[in-house]
Amino acid sequence: RCLSDWSSDVCSSDLDTTDAKWAEQELLLRDRALASSADGVVIVSMTLPNQPMIYVNHAFEQITGHETHELLGANCRMLQRDDVHQPGVASMREAMREGRACQVVVRNYRKNGELFYNDLAISPVLGPEGVLTHYVGVATDITDRIASEQVLHLRTERLNAVFELSPDGFVVLDKRGEVSIVNPAFERMTGLLAADLVGQSLSALEEQLLERCKSREVQDAENMAAGDAEAGAPATREVLHLHTPCARTLLRRVRHGGHDNETVMYFRDITHEQEVDRMKSEFLAMAAHELRTPMVSIFGFTELLLKRQFSDERRNDMLSTIHRQASVLINLVNELLDLARIESRRGKDFKRERLQLQPLIEATVAGLLMHNDARKVDVTLPGDPILVDADREKLSLAITNVLSNAYKYSPDGGDIALDLLWRDRQGHLECGIRVTDQGMGMTPQQLDKVFDRFFRADTSGKIPGTGLGMTIVKEIENLEIGRAHV
Secondary structure: OOOHHHHHHHHHHHHHHHHHHHHHHHHHHHHHHHHHHEEEEEEEEEEOOEEEEEEEOHHHHHHHHHHHHOEEEOOHHHHHOOOOOOOOHHHHHHHHHHHHOOEEEEEEEOOOOOEEEEEEEEEEEEEOOOOOEEEEEEEEEOHHHHHHHHHHHHHHHHHHOOOOOOOOEEEEOOOOOOOOOOOOOOHHHHHHOOOHHHEEEEHHHHHHHHHHHEEEEEHHHOOHHHHHHHHHOOEEOOOOOOEEOEEEEEEEEEEEEEEEOOEEEEEEEHHHHHHHHHHHHHHHHHHHHHHHHHHHHHHHHHHHHHEEEEEEEHHHHHHHHHHHHHHHHHHHHHHHHHHHHHHHOOOOOOOOEEEEEEHHHHHHHOOOOOOOOOOOOEEOOOOOOOOOEEEEEHHHHHHHHHHHHHHHHHOOOOOOEEEEEEEEEEEEEEEEEEEEOOOOOOOOOHHHHHOOOOOOOOOOOOOOOOOHHHHHHHHHHHOOOOOOOO
């Protein structure tokens, strides 16, 4: 029995020693694991004054730039320096007061003053009686991640600004095929609101869009941009002719696929471009016709004079025709040059000055010479001086062109009068110049085209002119060179 008791005591003693060794080895392994961790580990005592750090691992030294002896015994506040008013710091302090765990992101500063962002998770350690004794913190340096997020945020803000300010429309559909982004330009173009479209399917969007179209033209692959083919993503282009909210032509390009399998629709308003192309084509055709007519006459008559002999009377008649057609050609070229200069410079070559309107009108009327027409313009002007800010030459040209039309389009005679009109616009008194004649008049359809290039109310060819005079008047008037000041 005694031997048995002795053996039992020996066995018990050996077990205690083994447990102690295992516990010591376990603590050593934990210490080595903490020391070799890539994340910083810190232990703070909650029972000592100022809640000092009592343990930091090697990774915590590397993150903060401080050595162990500089950290132990100090409060973690040293890492925030004067930057203590942070949401993360406030949340952490509240959690420590309540004795609970939390995870926050705080701005810290290394020993050399360099800013770094710390993703810090803290957990409480309770003693045997449930009393809070320590806090264990695990710190991860996320400075690079924050920098990447800031770059991404800045890029996103820039893209949002581009989307918001772009004159072109954009619609983005997510991988489920539902509308996720609609920019303001698309709303203005189509009258469809983003609030009504977001979340709708592609088919619903197409249905609403086509309700506003009077026609559509799908372009084939040969007309697609080279960039689409190089990108490797399927894309389509089509022209949409809208009838509401107003007549407008849109070019739509659709790109499918991408990293997130999204669909991007791009809309460009090409109404003005198409109108410019149409006007350019019409202008070239009309200009070629108007230039060709006098040139053919000049060429034909000069060829006859070179190859045949004519009487003096016939030769003089032919030379008069050549001279007249050359004058028409010169006037046409001059008016084309005047119009091109006015349009290209958009008023930059206008020499504005403060001048009296009455003397300018009187000098313009006095210098107006009409061939084989003895009529005079009946001018009615007030006696008080009227001062205007205008270009003397351009205003005189506009008045001359209007008066010239009055003479040419009243070949059967009739009075021609010039007087002034007055109106009040937003508290400013404005002066207008009115020319009245007793001519052939115009239909409403002709009146709509009076300022079009090469438009002639008389198509018989009996009334001379190039059809550019009133176009020049309109361009000058649009630049507001004759605003009056009384």
